[in-house]
Amino acid sequence: MTSKFRKSLALIAKFVLLAITVGILGNMAYLAYLANEGLMGTVLAVLAVGAILIYSTPRFTASKFFYPGIIFLLLFVITPVIYTAVMSTYNYKDGNLITKDQALTQLIDVTGIVPDESGVSYEYIPGRCKGELAMLLKNIDTEEVSLACDSRVTPLAEGQYTIDEFGVPTGAEGFTAFVGDEQFAYDEEIANLKFKIEDPAADNRYIRADGAGMAFDAIQTLTYDAEKDELYNTVNGLTYVNNGNGNFVNPNNPDEKIFPGWRQLNPAQNYAKILTDPVLRDPFIRVFIWTIVFAFTTVVMMGFVGLLVAVALDKRIRFRNIYRGLLILPYAMPSFMSILIWAGMFNRDYGAINTLFGTDLDFFNNPWSARAMLLIVNLWLGFPYFYMISTGALQALPTDLEEAAALDGATEKQIFFRIKMPLVLQILSPLLIASVAFNFNNFNLVYLLTKGGPTNVLDGETAGATDILITYAYKTAFAGAEQNLGLASAISVIVFIIVGIVSLWSLKRSKVLEEVR
Amino acid sequence: MAKKQSREASHAWRHIFIWGMILFALFPIYVVITSSLNNSGGLSTSSLIPKKISFDNYRSLFNDDSIPFMRWILNSIILASLNAVISVMVGIAAAFAFSRLKFKGRKLSLQALLLVQVFPSFLALAAIYVIMERIYNVFPSIGLGTMWGLLLVYLGGSMGANAWLLKGFLDSIPADLDEAAKIDGASSVQIFWLIFLPLSVPILIVTTLLSFIGTFNEFVLASLFLQEVNERTVAVGLQSFVGSNFGANWGAFAAGSVVASVPLVALFLSLQKYVVSGVTAGSVKG
Secondary structure (H helix, E strand, O other): OOHHHHHHHHHHHHHHHHHHHHHHHHHHHHHHHHOOOHHHHHHHHHHHHHHHHHHHOOOOHHHHHHHHHHHHHHHHHHHHHHHHHHHOOEEOEOOOOEOHHHHHHHHHHHHOEEEOOOOOEEEEEEEEEOOEEEEEEEEOOOOOEEEEEOOEEEEOOOOOEEEOOOOOEEEEOOEEEOOOOHHHHOHHHHHOOOEEEOOOOOOOEEEEEOOOOEEEEEEEOEEEEOOOOEEEEOOOOOEEEEOOOOOEEEOOEEEEEEOOOEOEEOOOHHHHHHHHOHHHHHHHHHHHHHHHHHHHHHHHHHHHHHHHHHHHOOOOOOOHHHHHHHHOHHHHOOHHHHHHHHHHHOOOOOOHHHHHHOOOOOHHHOHHHHHHHHHHHHHHHHHHHHHHHHHHHHHHOOHHHHHHHHHOOOOHHHHHHHHHHHHHHHHHHHHHHHHHHHHHOOHHHHHHHOOOOOOOHHHOOOOOOOOOHHHHHHHHHHHOOOOEHHHHHHHHHHHHHHHHHHHHHHHHHOOHHHHOO | OHHHHHHHHHHHHHHHHHHHHHHHHHHHHHHHHHHHOOOOOOOOOOOOOOOOOOOHHHHHHHHOOOOOHHHHHHHHHHHHHHHHHHHHHHHHHHHHHHHHOOOOOHHHHHHHHHHHOOOOHHHHHHHHHHHHHHHHHHOHHHOOOOHHHHHHHHHHHHHHHHHHHHHHHHHOOOHHHHHHHHHOOOOHHHHHHHHHHHHOHHHHHHHHHHHHHHHHHOOHHHHHHOOOHHHOOHHHHHHHHHOOOOOOOHHHHHHHHHHHHHHHHHHHHHOHHHHHHHHHOOOOOO
16 A cells, blocks of 8 residues: 555545534534524534534644544533533422423413313314314214314314214314324323313313313413413412512412422522521531541541551562452452442341341441441452552652661661651652542442431431432432432532532642643 | 561561451452352351352343343443543543644643543533433433433543543653654654554553443443433442342342453453553542
8 A cells, every 4th residue: 555545545534534423413403403402503513613624624733633522521521510500500490390481381271271160071083284283072962063273162063074973073174183093192292282262251261182082171270471470360369479489379378389380590599508498508517527527537548558558568478469469359340349249248137247247237227337337348449549559659769768768777667657658658649639539429339338328217308327418419419309400409519619629729739730731 | 597587577467467458358259259159149148158059140140031131231341342442532632632732722721621530520410411301302312311322421521531641641752752753744643643642552551441440330320321221231230139128139139240340350450560550640440
């Protein structure tokens, strides 16, 4: 292969790859616009244009190398972080997940339309008319037939519709009935539609389907006044006002909320709740303290034991290589598995620990034994790592220092404690800090071992004795009785800030930021 | 002679301590192996020494239709290797630009990268969930509940740390090398493909391996994303054996753990030398 041939081959490959990438991105952008996701479409389109700009010209050399990496980082790390911050400023939880427009549509068109007292009911045939979903209705009592089409009900005179041998209407002018599987495919959508009954006496009467082949005379019970931003209940005459926090409520009883609500911007609410509401604040403070205590204690334990092992094996003793291989086994095992194995070993009824010591202890139900368990298991998981890096540090020490000290008459003990140890700790300190930051968020360990428990469920608490901030946020968002995404995001933001400060401080200390070249 | 004896005595504490630590390190491994050979259901029920050896747990793992164990392993391997290979390839390219090329905002973006890579991506869990749900509504094949969506999130999460680690290595390659190539008329693209990539093979292996292990161990995002039994990774699948308070199946779990960890431990031990140098360079295992 000549180099010229190779060059043109590479060029062709490059443009084919570029064309495929841009094609896929462009197509995805188009689909996103179709689905009303304007922002997503714009992002995808910008990505496609960026790829063309960067890769089809000889300029932007550096961008050619980091473009894909930066995109992944921006889309799946930076965006979620920003999104978390935004979510934390909303009242965003079960019952308040949709936008206000969606909530109003739901309230006016679905929740606010209920069967009236007349009890008039219909059989219906689903179909289409004027391109929209429609129903051909037959009154069960009077057997009169009408067409629900274009949001309105029109009574049909005999001859305007066709019936089959059982008297069931099958078609009408402008109406096409669904056949086969289609009959059932739209049940749910039809149940979300309302069709107005023309009635000079009342203008709030509708017909709506129940999604299972029956339809009813119904009445509009909720109406919305956009100017006052109020909701009226036409049946009991009550007015519901916007409480400014994502719900319409009865002004005389603010706890009487109308659902669904919407996600309402309320910037300080979640943070204020964490800081002032005793139901949240007390567990939050407890969890916060335990997170810090756990992160530091566990790293000190792992570091100390790891270093001790390294020192013990620093001399050429027999079987050193075999010992080394056996001692790093815990680090080589998949950690999620080891944690689950330990959880089984601590089990009261059939765990190996109780069998070994002949005891009958319930480690998971006592806060202190549960905490001790976390530390022991994490020691097992982590000491080999510190053993490895301590060995590296000990071997990296310059020998001339030791010799000079020996010449000056220092004893072996003095050399060890006054010269070697300070140097080793200096080498280890950035890794110890990194490990504290890691254990600050050691979700796997806590969640797989104790699930944060023991939890005082009877007191209605969600935070357990071993919960750390990240598992507490996870429970708040996904595992509680009520999923509160806004509150969970606020907890995450607080953790972000703490981790950020710790990392900035440690980076400043080690001068890495300034030394970046 | 006396001196030698006293040295042996001073070494005695080392042997005793080390043997204590070895027992501590090996005990869970011993328990999981014996439990996998014991079909009575617990992690060591009545005694620590197995009385009877049975392979029922292993048989049920591979023959029971309600336990798609091989699918889980396959899912984990696909996810972990795709994530490792793609993130390391994309990472080394970015690392090259940051290490060797001059461009505006380079120092600032490097500092930003350094900060970003310390944040675990699952801290933004709730946001990732909501974003992927929205993506699912438009593109069902790469959104919430799919392996490909999960892969995208993993790729984003491992990019920062990998790029940073790899840049550290590329910085240690002498500058004379690419300057000489530049004088000979090589473009940056050629320098990257023909000089830097071949030189980086050892560190690429280490980063790929560490990335692979990290993804293999990942539990939070996988359990949130993958609800379908067949779509699970081995971490989520094995946890489902023992996660519920009722009917924990420790025997199958133990057998599954042994099967899943043997290749990983073998891989780890055989590449021990590289891994040790890799972790010493500053990455923390997840």
